Structures are given as structure tokens and as C-alpha cells.
Amino acid sequence: MQRLYQILIAVMAVSIVILFVLVLNRPSQSSTNVNRKSDTSIVLSGHKIAFVNVDSLLKNYKFYQDLESKLLDKQKRMENDLNRKMAAFEKDVQDFQKKVQMNSFLSEESARRQQQDLMMKEQELYKLREDLSMQLAKETQDLEKQLLDTVMNFLKEYNANETYDFIFNKAALLYGNNGLDITDTLIYLLNKRYEAIKSKK
Secondary structure (H helix, E strand, O other): OHHHHHHHHHHHHHHHHHHHHHHHOOOOOOOOOOOOHHHHHHHHOOOOOOOOOOOOOOHOOOHHHHHHHHHHHHHHHHHHHHHHHHHHHHHHHHHHHHHHHOOOOHHHHHHHHHHHHHHHHHHHHHHHHHHHHHHHHHHHHHHHHHHHHHHHHHHHHHHOOOOOOOEEEHOOOOOOHHHHHHHHHHHHHHHHHHHHHHHHO
């Protein structure tokens, strides 16, 4: 989910870039004695701004918690299954080595065939591990996209009446008035909607 967090930061960072562009393209004031603070106030006047603590939002969003729990459970099952197969393979290897040491094979050809079988099993296990890793990565990516779409679509609905011109990620701000923080409101509304959807299933 770290990748999702980076994506959300990137999305919010774009908004900051847009704001800076607005600031830089603002026509210069007639008075050259306007200080930086007052100039910023002029530029931002009329713009309605809010910010969101993405870390807190994800941590407290029940949909995110359910997705993360589901993904971790699946990862654990996949790892346990792979570990069982690896343990069985290691036992087969140990049995083979014992037979070699005790000269228990009826022929050299028989030993060679079993050795080849073990090599094939080893290759299959390596492939299985790679396949499981790729499958988990894809499912993680799909869940991250689902979560990102959910949050972004909700933000559009939440701001449908254009209450805010900009909604920033708090992590990208050096300073922000806490009165502009809408994180708790979003968490409450997101969880309320998610619980309503879950109850209908």
C-alpha cells in the first residue's frame, strides 16, 4: 500500500504545482513595496482551500482496512502453501541424499532419474514462487487502484458544489491552518457511505 500512498501524494502535489503557477503568473502589483506576505494574501484571496492528512485518512478508512486485511490474509495463505511445498521438497532431497550415501538405489540409472525429478520439482517451485509473487503484485495494484478511485471519486462528489478550489495533501504542506483540515470530516463521510454499502450486501 506504500505505492498507493505515493500515488496520492503525487496527485495532491499536482494541485500545489497549479497553485504555484497561479502565483507566478499573477500580474505584478502597481506598488513595488508590497511584501511577500501581503502578496500571497492577495493571490490567495477568493480561493477556497482545504487539506487532507492522507496517512490518517487511510489509517481510519474502514474500506482501506478491509482491503489491507484481505490482502494480508491472502498473502499469508500463499506463503504457507509455498512453505509446505518447499518443506516437502527439502524432505525429498534429504531422502535422496540418504539413499545415495547408503547406496540404496538398484542402479545408477534409477538414481539419475530421481535426481532429475528433484531438479524438475525445484524448477517448478521457483516458477510457482515467481507466479505467486506476480499474482500478489497484480492484486495489490488492482486493490490500490480501486481504493484510489474510491477516494478520488468521493472527493469529486464531496466538492461537487465547488466548495473548495484546492484540496491539498497535508504531507506536502510546510504549514497549514488547522481550521482548513477536513480529514476527520472525510473519514466520517467515507466510513458512513462504506458501512451503508456493506449493509446492503
